Amino acid sequence: MSDVVDVVVIGAGLSGLQAALDVHEAGRSVTILEARDRVGGKTRSEVRPDGKGIQEIGAAWINDTNQSHIWDYCKRFGLTAVVQDIQGSVASEDAEGNCHFFPYGELPRFAQSEVDSIQAIRDQFEAASLDPETFKQPKRGELDRITLEQWCRNAGATDLALKTAAVWCRGTLGQDPCEVSALAFLEIARGALGIVNLRHDGKHGAQHLRLQEGTQSIAIGMAKLLPPGTIKLSSPVSSLVRVSSKLCLVRTANGQQIKARKVILSIPGPSYKNIAFDPPLPPRKFIYTTAVRFGCYVKYICLFKTPFWRDLGACGLAQSFRGPLNHCRDTSVDALGNYALTCFLASEPGRRWFALSEDDRREAIVKQLGALFSVGYEKVQSELLGTITTEWMQDKWAGWGCPFPAPPPSTIGAGEDGDWLWEKAGNIYFVGTELTNEWRGYMEGALRSGKRGSRQVLADLLLDASSL
Template sequence: MAPRDDRPEVKFCDAPGMPDPGFYSHAVSLNQTNRLVFTSGIIAQRPDGSFPESLEEQAKAVYNNLQQALEKSCASPRDVIKVTFYAVDWSLEQGEVLIKLFLDFMTDEHGTTHRPITTLIPVTKLAITGAKLEIEVVAAVGGHASRYAGPSIRSFDRPVAPAKVDVVVVGGGFSGIQAAWDVQKAGLSCVLLEAKHRIGGRSRSQQLQSGPGIIELGATWINKKTQPKVYATAKRLGLDIVDQYTEGDEVWQFQDGTILRARPGSPEAEQMTQFNVALCEVIDGECQNIDIRRFDEFPTALDVSMETWSESKGLSDDMGKAALKFFTSAVVGRDPAEIGMHYFLDYIKSGGGFISIATEGEDGAQSLKIKQGTSAIATGLADEMKPGSIFINSPVDNIHQTAEGALVHTATGDKIFCRKVIIAIPTNTYGMIHFSPPLPHDKRALVSRTKPGVYAKMILTYSRPWWKELGLVGKFSSFRGPICFSWDISDHTRKQYSLAMFIAGEIAAKWATLNELQRIEAVIDHLSQLLGPEHAHLAKDSVLEVNYVNWPEEEYLGGAPTSAMGPGMLSRYGAALRQPFKHIHFAGGETAFEWKGYLEGALSAGSRAADEVIAWAKQEDLIRKVSANL
């Protein structure tokens, strides 16, 4: 099994001009996206064991070695948060030299000096004779997920953030990247601040360790016919689009443990089809009463939980309850008792209906894959932006609005004044930002009650596509779990054979209580069970690599694929979801009208928020021109 991308990592660094090991840096994981880098024993010893005579020469060598240590730990002087100096025979005269060289080291190419916490400890001597200065540094940097190895992403160059721009976009998911791309194309100055160590949000395309091929740990599919914006963007970026594999039998497991292999045209398949059609007709029939752009017209008395609604529709038998729970968990990562009927029907209609969301093929949401990975869309857009306009590892923690604009603070110490802010993060994470003045009541009431989806995705990569050899399409569905549903995400041109296993809802919450090895064992054991005794060994014997993400554990996201709402929330507060607040505009996939929770919706919502800002800019420009002529 290949290591997951969020595990702690230790790096030992050698620097030119120092005997091995000379110094080391040790990276310790703080959480799933951030880590501390500790450096120790950084001195100025030459390869022959000697030292420069003067403190100034030694200090220059020490800072040079520190630079090497930081770079090898994927850090920079900008990331330094704590410095400890050990100086021999300290004096104020020495201090002037030492401090001047240190400030030079901490000053970037744009003239900004970063000032971490420092401690000076005078000593009579150091461990190695001849050393006059030793330094220890602690830096805080991002985590270890491999970034998509595609375009150069010039906008990731790390200059200091500008003090003033027209627009700040908060959040580097698809919606934020699209919004920033749009406002820059309109001629406005813009920076994007992303809290995590990567862009792409709930998309995570990752290179396999066991061989060629890219797997999708997040968003995976697009559609040419029903999702025009994301499809057109992928084509414009020159990405390779391939059809989802759809040939073969499906395997179903029902609540009582019965396992059914459904061959196309067989009585078993017909039975499943009839049941799905019946459920589809009930849900799609109710969707006809939904206006996805008007939220206050839905009858309040009917906006009960999906569980209560299903009982009123005669879906109260064990099969009906299990099927609805399966479907709501698969779609939004929540059980029927947690979801309001209005919200769920609005979500289904926004995706074109039950069949559209649940199927593959020309009209299905699981229609097409991107050979380079969906994250290539985000990195492709980023690569077209102005260099130096995207800042990762930059969580926003405070937005203070004034009459002229807003001052945006990051946890890393940057302060940027802008005329407009676009918030493009999940609504369940708004609480991580202090808004001054506070958000309006209705928006606050809504975002404080949205429920991020409980969702995990595990990719099992095999040495051969044994499911196709058995005549299976790769779709394993279970009402019991831990596997809830799956798809084949192989790339035969690269001899990459992978199955994507989804764990959702209450089942995912229980599965998450296991440790890492138990989680993997549970999924593989379940797949073996679904295959039956004769073929069970295939699920276990040829595994090359296992990768997974449990999305509720992802900091700054908290779940996937979206955030759901309970009864009454959408009718009461839906209009506030997208409504600007003074200088702040709101994007993010949840704010989309069509295709909420999908890449299409995220891009569309980003463009909608950008259009609001661009329209304001045009109006401001008109006002300036009129004023100039008076």
């Protein structure tokens, strides 16, 4: 069958590119079909209007110690790491709008009883996420039947501790703790080496480094390692037919038809709805892809003349129980005069903010930043050069959301440690940053998932050949 490619990969994000590279390096033929007119998936780096460097519309943070795959590419492509600023104070706003600063690495200056409750919930969550027994039956099933909010209540959380957990959950998923399986969030924390490391911006933490050239440059570099013509852009897949146990027919919306021995699906769960599967996906996979969902998650990047927040000893990190922003981080690159705060609008406060007019959105954020950093509205307004807003919720190829989807209760608790989530369906295989136990939701997780998928495919190709 000379007209049959060994592997078709659907999606040119990091997991799809990694899988394709592994297949190519193993001497197998591979074609990538990508719906967009670019590679990178949810890595998307946008040049500032004034040309002073880039800001990240999508995935932004890495580290150089426990994220070995992504860091290897950074070194290979000669990319410039920017250390996330944690020198100074964090700004905090309570539900009534009262603001204060506290040192990075400590807890907000609430009443001691509340601080103790927050610390107790954090420590219990840390212990549970790092305990292997948490993810085995019957505990696994029990945790999947309750929400993260119920888990916190069962652990004795006070109202303020629940609000703190909401900041974690909103900041990670754009969803509230009452919407997400407790098991799912514990798995996310486990994959990042604990809830503390998941939220940490220092060495070894999930938000330690950014890239001056932009994270999309990794995907662009990976694409260049593949033979010319491997990647077909603007080629959304419309249907996927399993002709037999050893042959698939992939059709695109623009009329292409490709026969493949194996297909690797590297797109977010909610965007499976864009493809007609014949035969349908297995029942458990179908239930997962219809139940898993994105929350409301918007980046609103404010570009400034100077890093004015540093004048008060602030590092640019802020969190709010009130909204509209859930948290923000300094995403400046000082060497380029690229000064910015990236504000994250999430969940219900984010939805209310997103419904406002463009001018009212800006007003709301400027006022809140002025209060958070104790400089006032006029100061922030005078420093503001412009804004960039992400629009992932309008992107069907992203699954209408960002950064990665999470399941509600009673979706993923079956089996042992969730391996069924990436079980193959005949000669179709599933990868993506949501389908990994390590660094789920991060670029590192995407690469690891891509490598896992390619190993499955290559092993089965050898089995197929030996059975002829």
